[in-house]
Amino acid sequence: xxxxxxxxxxxxxxxxxxxxxxxxxxxxxxxxxxxxxxDLINLVADAKKWSDELLEGKTSTIRQIEDREGLRSGxxxxxxxxxxxxxxxxxxxxxxxxxxxLTAKKLRSLPExxxxxxxxxxxxxxxxx
Numbered sequence: 001x002x003x004x005x006x007x008x009x010x011x012x013x014x015x016x017x018x019x020x021x022x023x024x025x026x027x028x029x030x031x032x033x034x035x036x037x038x039d040l041i042n043l044v045a046d047a048k049k050w051s052d053e054l055l056e057g058k059t060s061t062i063r064q065i066e067d068r069e070g071l072r073s074g075x076x077x078x079x080x081x082x083x084x085x086x087x088x089x090x091x092x093x094x095x096x097x098x099x100x101x102l103t104a105k106k107l108r109s110l111p112e113x114x115x116x117x118x119x120x121x122x123x124x125x126x127x128x129x
Contacts, residue, residue: 034096039104044082044093051083078108086117089126099125 053059059068062076069076085093092098102124114120121128 035098035100036096037093037098037103040093040098040102040107043079043104043107044085044090047079047082050076051080054080081113081115082107084115085113086120086126089117089120089124092126101125 050059050062050065053065054062059065062080063073065071065076066073089098093102107124110123114123118128120126
């Protein structure tokens with residue numbers, strides 16, 4: 001007859017449990033999914049807001065906007081032309097459909113933004129309409 005032998009063993013493995021907050025799900029999106037760029041959206045929104053303030057007489061000078069917003073001299077003047085982006089460009093930015101290379105930094109660094117919408121599309125990398 002076979003004898004049954006039972007062995008009981010206990011192991012101690014040192015570990016430290018860490019709570020890192022809420023778990024975040026991994027979301028896999030298709031490569032052509034919109035990519036909202038909040039800095040870019042804010043830049044275009046600020047330009048439109050400041051333009052409206054000036055045109056409606058709520059603010060009388062660019063300097064007043066710079067002082068109120070705590071911005072260095074000349075920055076508002078560089079951003080204001082974005083208020084006159086082609087409507088399809090503004091919409092694409094707000095919906096996250098801008099070209100991948102288009103960032104707030106790139107828009108801020110443009111020496112000049114033409115008023116012609118076709119030229120804007122060309123400079124910013126949007127398809128021609």
